[in-house]
Amino acid sequence: MxxxxxxxxxxKARVDALPQWLDEAAPDVVLLQEIKSVDExxxxxxxxxxxxxVETHGQKSFNGVAILSKLPLEDVExxxxxxxxxxxxxxxxxxxxxxxxxxxxxxxLPNGNPAPGPKYDYKLSWMARMRDRATxxxxxxxxxxxxxxxxxxxxxxxxxxxxxWVEDAxxxxxxxxxxxxxxxxxxxxxFRSREPRPGHYSFWDYxxxxxxxxxxxxxxxxxxxxxxxxxxxxxxxxxxxxxxxxPSDHVPVWIELDA
DNA sequence: ATGGCTATATGTTATAGA
Numbered sequence: 001m002x003x004x005x006x007x008x009x010x011x012k013a014r015v016d017a018l019p020q021w022l023d024e025a026a027p028d029v030v031l032l033q034e035i036k037s038v039d040e041x042x043x044x045x046x047x048x049x050x051x052x053x054v055e056t057h058g059q060k061s062f063n064g065v066a067i068l069s070k071l072p073l074e075d076v077e078x079x080x081x082x083x084x085x086x087x088x089x090x091x092x093x094x095x096x097x098x099x100x101x102x103x104x105x106x107x108x109l110p111n112g113n114p115a116p117g118p119k120y121d122y123k124l125s126w127m128a129r130m131r132d133r134a135t136x137x138x139x140x141x142x143x144x145x146x147x148x149x150x151x152x153x154x155x156x157x158x159x160x161x162x163x164x165w166v167e168d169a170x171x172x173x174x175x176x177x178x179x180x181x182x183x184x185x186x187x188x189x190x191f192r193s194r195e196p197r198p199g200h201y202s203f204w205d206y207x208x209x210x211x212x213x214x215x216x217x218x219x220x221x222x223x224x225x226x227x228x229x230x231x232x233x234x235x236x237x238x239x240x241x242x243x244x245x246x247p248s249d250h251v252p253v254w255i256e257l258d259a
Numbered sequence: 260a261t262g263g264c265t266a267t268a269t270g271t272t273a274t275a276g277a
Contacts, residue, residue, distance in 0.1 A: 009265075009276085010265085010267070012266085012267085013266060034276085036266070036267065060267090060268085061266090061267055061268060061269085062266095062267080062274090062275065062276090111275085111276060111277060112277095113275095113276085113277065151276095168277075169277085170277065203277075205262085205263095205264075205276095206264040206276095207260095207262060207263050208260085208262080208263050210264095246265095249265075
């Protein structure tokens with residue numbers, strides 16, 4: 001089962017590039033972030049015509065997450081628990097059943113800039129809530145995949161110019177510690193578990209020729225529960241599509257699970 | 260770099276992203 005995460009930076013702007021990548025990469029499941037669309041405006045036909053089931057958790061203008069799956073999506077839940085007042089669409093869950101059942105969580109973690117400030121406080125409180133949800137999911141003792149745009153640069157080797165990010169919400173010590181606190185529950189960061197070398201990125205800014213200069217950062221991740229990590233057969237980043245016409249500023253990151 | 264570009268809606272300018 002090939003599972004990918006992809007921050008598409010607006011579905012309306014990606015109606016050509018996203019289906020093209022789907023047809024080439026043929027993932028079984030895709031966790032999408034920043035659909036920037038309400039549910040009613042999401043072009044689900046584009047995906048249903050290709051054999052995908054579609055579940056969305058949309059929002060006007062900003063944020064918004066969705067799941068595409070070639071297998072039926074069961075027990076869908078929308079929103080990250082823990083704060084009834086939080087109406088930002090950044091979390092969706094569902095179960096797919098292949099050889100075994102896998103719980104999928106698609107997430108768009110808050111950016112948090114400028115830091116310090118209220119947006120940074122929101123990022124850290126959101127991560128504390130995510131840790132609670134991650135803890136509860138471990139108790140299920142099943143394969144769990146939490147995938148999305150984490151807006152976290154885990155280590156210096158995950159940025160081409162780490163010195164430029166020292167004060168940034170994506171790389172500040174509190175952000176990275178909150179990420180490690182989730183990992184330390186027992187989750188495996190799939191890509192880094194298979195690729196120890198630096199220089200692999202999932203985001204290049206539109207500005208300042210970041211793509212041409214390979215000035216990237218690795219902020220899109222798939223975290224695996226122990227039961228999912230045992231099924232991991234491979235991982236990769238589809239870097240090439242960043243160089244095409246009208247790209248997102250992120251590229252897909254994927255895993256192959258024996259599930 | 261004090262955001263150089265992109266996307267969206269609030270739309271001929273503002274807001275957000277990372």
